[in-house]
Amino acid sequence: MAGRVDEVMSAIRERIAARTLQPGAKAPSIRAFAAAAGVSKSTVVEAYDRLAAEGVLEARRGSGFYVAGRSPPLALAELGPRLDRLIDPLWVSRQSLEAAPGTLKPGCGWLPSDWMPEDAVRRALRGLARAPHPNLTDYSPPLGVPTMRSLLSRRLAGFGLEAPPDQIMLTESGVQALDLVCRFLLEPGDTVLVDDPCYFNFQALLRAHRVEVVGAPWTPSGPDLDQFEQILIARKPRLYITNSGPQNPTGATLSAVTAHRLLKLAERHDLLIVEDEVYADLEAEASPRLAAFDGLERVVVIGSFSKTMSAAGRCGFVAARREWTEGLIDLKVATSFGGGGLAAELTQAILMDSAYRRYLSSLRERLARARGETLARLRPLGLTPWVEPAAGIFLWMRLPDGLDGGEIAQRALAEGVVLAPGEAFSASRGWRGFLRFNAAQSGEAPIYEVLDRAIRQAGAGR
Amino acid sequence: MAGRVDEVMSAIRERIAARTLQPGAKAPSIRAFAAAAGVSKSTVVEAYDRLAAEGVLEARRGSGFYVAGRSPPLALAELGPRLDRLIDPLWVSRQSLEAAPGTLKPGCGWLPSDWMPEDAVRRALRGLARAPHPNLTDYSPPLGVPTMRSLLSRRLAGFGLEAPPDQIMLTESGVQALDLVCRFLLEPGDTVLVDDPCYFNFQALLRAHRVEVVGAPWTPSGPDLDQFEQILIARKPRLYITNSGPQNPTGATLSAVTAHRLLKLAERHDLLIVEDEVYADLEAEASPRLAAFDGLERVVVIGSFSKTMSAAGRCGFVAARREWTEGLIDLKVATSFGGGGLAAELTQAILMDSAYRRYLSSLRERLARARGETLARLRPLGLTPWVEPAAGIFLWMRLPDGLDGGEIAQRALAEGVVLAPGEAFSASRGWRGFLRFNAAQSGEAPIYEVLDRAIRQAGAGR
Known part of the structure; x- marks a missing residue:
């Protein structure tokens, strides 16, 4: 039994280290843990008691065991509320x-x-390995591989969006695209509007930018526009970040009438918008897009192929107003230089493969x-x-x-x-x-x- | 005098563009600016008056000049042909x-x-394409591909540096590694020490973090330690960023005695250090490393293989104090999620190829x-x-x-x-x-x- 007790103690310590169990959190119930780990309840009791003796857990009478202490300061924890x-x-x-x-x-x-389309990725890798003049070792130009930007431009045109290749910048992922846009447009202390609910990593990323995050209630056809406008008036957000296509997490899509009204509000209140189209390829028929109505005037489009092609070899992009290109390039060069060429070539090869x-x-x-x-x-x-x-x-x-x-x-x-x-x-x-x-x-x-x-x-x- | 007035105006505009002067912030005092720039006070007065006329600054009676309004999008450099x-x-x-x-x-x-070793890259691509269970499509665990971290740990041991795999986090490039460390350790307005001269992109990256950059004169055996200490006392920098191995741009290397004294100064003044070893593989015999003396206590090591292997498929890393790992992971997940696996596998394959x-x-x-x-x-x-x-x-x-x-x-x-x-x-x-x-x-x-x-x-x- 001693060995099993040690195992349970290690498992709990690991979860605390990995923050899946946070300070102050209740430890798994003895019954649940015993069942999941395939050990007896008395083994778990023994392990919890010893962890309590070490000060790792705290026993609270009638309530169970809790993780002791305060967590060490973490950057994102300090930044957030x-x-x-x-x-x-x-x-x-x-x-x-x-x-x-x-x-x-x-x-x-x-x-x-x-x-995932692993065969298509293997085929593209083999193609790259034998291509006569691939760029396998060099930095890419700051906007990214030109042929891939042309392909993205045609692809966006298919969604009704006019984005010339020189207004498209490749990134190493969709989240890097959003990060660069935030670096470009936001200052610490700004307010940013998101959907409530929204993709949780928008919130984590925005915390790293030290901005205030406020959510506008989401409805089955897009944001609740009355509340959206009230927030624009009361909080003056600089930026609104949302999904195009099926929203994460609800799966609901924007209606054309909501899109149109939302853009009028954005114009009236000088709001900029980021539309993330990472799940776009999952729609057979594209739902309305803010960027298609707006023409990249106050909407920035970001995306990647991590969800339908490969998250291991990622290629993201940002399409934005022409006069922002130079500033975005400078930020990309300063914070990630000119990489990602191999993943861009790979993504391009897969996009052009009819099997995809x-x-x-x-x-x-x-x-x-x-x-x-x-x-x-x-x-x-x-x-x-x-x-x-x-x-x-x-x-x-x-x-x-x-x-x-x-x-x-x-x-x-x-x-x-x-x-x-x-x-x-x-x-x-x-x-x-x-x-x-x-x-x-x-x-x-x-x-x-x-x-x-x-x-x-x-x-x-x- | 007109030329000097223009220079002062440009200097202030640059600081506003780089956001070392934020909207609402007080402009440097006329006396201090005149002394620092080596111009007369009347030159600075004239420059501030003109900037006020342009609406860039606002004069507040009895209080001095302040930066007006809200700033334009973050401009790392002035735009132009x-x-x-x-x-x-x-x-x-x-x-x-x-x-x-x-x-x-x-x-x-x-x-x-x-x-560049293009053949080795082609061979590694073919190997990945036919590997039985490669990760070609999935996200990686937050620290990155475990086998690659073990390999890096052994590699760093060869430089006399003890860095267990769980203190090594893979990134998508060396500059991303530095960017994450800066996000973790720095706040806007902090002061960061670099070598003078140093790799220019350190300065560009630091501008994006809105920190003050100060340079310590570099000598053929490392920083001038008298001036280094004076800066530590006067400016209290949080962080010092430098190269290990041949320095960029001078090619000079740190002497053991300078390394030792520098670390004592760092300890006395609570200075953290980032050592970038991107050119490490170019040395046949490794020159002294701060991290090897310090043991990852106050030194963070970053690096990549972009300069000797491939800049198109990059894999970078950061090795740091154990208790910083969780915070660095949170920031990596928030700002780039768990990508880069394919480039990590590729880099690992090349590192293990004796041809490399x-x-x-x-x-x-x-x-x-x-x-x-x-x-x-x-x-x-x-x-x-x-x-x-x-x-x-x-x-x-x-x-x-x-x-x-x-x-x-x-x-x-x-x-x-x-x-x-x-x-x-x-x-x-x-x-x-x-x-x-x-x-x-x-x-x-x-x-x-x-x-x-x-x-x-x-x-x-x-």
Whole structure:
């Protein structure tokens, strides 16, 4: 038993080190941990007692064990508003990226490896290896590989957006594109508007820019424009960051009428907009885009192919107003110089491979089936969709009986299932009764068993 | 006086553009500015009055001058036609990256493509394309591919530096590594110490972080420690950024005694240090490293393989104090998520290929020959080396007759030759009588013809 006790102690210490268990957080219940780790409850009790003796955990009478102490100062934690840090905007990212192989990740934001077009990537690698004059070793020009920018320009034209190649700058990822735009347009202390809920990493990135983040309530056809305008008046945000295509996390899309009215508000209140089209290829028919109405006047488009092609060899881009190009280039050179050429060549080769178009078409069908199947398995557990998305990988599901998504996620994590609690997506820390599901990562039966158990336990604990 | 007034006005505008002076901030006092710039107080008064008339500054009665309004988007450099671009820290980068194929670039900071190990890159690409279980499409864990981190750990041990794999984080480039460290350690308004002269992009990057940059004079054996300490006392910098191995631009290396004394000063004044080892592989015998003396206590090591392997598929890293790992990971996830896996696998494959070690060995010999040949061609034109480097690609050359490197560089650029003027490397805008030469990019005869002509014309024009 001594060896097992040590194992449990190590596991808890590791979770604390990895911040999946934060200071002040409740340790997994003894019963849940014993079941998940396949050890007896007395082993877990012994391990927790010893960790308490070491000062790692604190026993609270009648309530269980809690992680002791204060966390060391972390840059992003200091920058943000005080959170209890149980569920923060980095929670889902860290859990998903650090999950051991085989962990079930219905909360994660990308496709499983075996859904990705690996053959197309292999073919492109072989092509690069034997190309007569590839750029395999040199820096790229600051805007990025010209042929790839021309290809992106034609691609954006297909979405009704006129973006000449010299207004497109390649980046090493979509998030780098957003980071550069924020560096260019924002000052510490500025206010930035996001959707509530929105992709949690927008919030994490904005914290690193030391700006205030305010959320405008999102509806099934876009932002609630009355509240949006009130925020423009009261808080004077410099920038609004949103998705085009199926929104993360809700899967809802912008309606044409909302897009048009939103742009009029933006003009009246001198608001700049970033539209992230990273999930664009998941739509068979493109939903309305702010940039197409606006013509890159006050809308900046960013995107990448990390979600449908490769996250290991990424190529992102930003398309913006012509007079911003020089400033964006200077920032790119200063903070990342002229790299990313190999990934750009690779991405270009895959985009030009007709197998990729066929892959996208079958991916959309496969996702539609997966969304249907996931919904059919979640409904019997009492979860209901906020909207039924027409495209994409996400389902935004309301928990039954006002249960808290954070609590459900913590319980599921103790059993090896990474969920995405609503709170992590909300600048107002609302949407606590929601979970985001990735339909492509929700095929395994144990997910629903763990979820069912977590829901029952959370319900019983109240 | 008119010229001096213009200079003061430009200096203030540059500070506002670089945001070392923020909107609402008080402009430097007239007396202090006059003393620092070596001009009369009436010159500064005239300049401030004109800037107030332009609406750039606001005069507040009895209180002085303040920066007006909200600033335009962050401009790292003044914009303008490329050839007329002022010599600033981005000048050499932009000229080198944007040069048309065939342009002669003795001022650029990297090897010509045909000096790079293209065959090794092709071999590694083929290997990845056919590997049984490569990660070609997924995100990487936040610290980066574990096998590559172990390899880096062993590599650093070869330089006498103990850095366990869990204290090493992979990045998408060396500059991204530095950027993350700056994000983690610096606040806007902090002071950062660099060598004078130093790699110009350190200055450009630091501008993007809105910090004050101060240079400590560099000598052939490292920083001038008396002046270094005076700066520590007077300016209390948070961070010092320097190179290990042959310094950029001088090619000089740190002596062991200077390294030891510098670390004692750093301890006494609570200074943190970043040591950039991007040119490390160019030394046959490693010169003293601050990190090896310090053991990652107050020294952070950053590096990449962009200069000797591939700048198109880059893999960088940061090795730092263990308790900083979590904070650095959060910032990496927030600002670039978990990418770069493909380039990391590629870099790992090349590092493990014995052909790469043979390549490095012959590269060092080839560079030694090229340095000798370049010196032999520059001396007859009146240029003299500040030091004769034992390794690396750079020669730091003094121009004859007190000629200005910026003027020579502008003249050469008009004839299609990119030079690197000393001023671009200097936080104090000194070293104007110097040029940096890249021995590997200096083989073409026309370089010396253009240089000779530029020197004669500049001499005659005075």
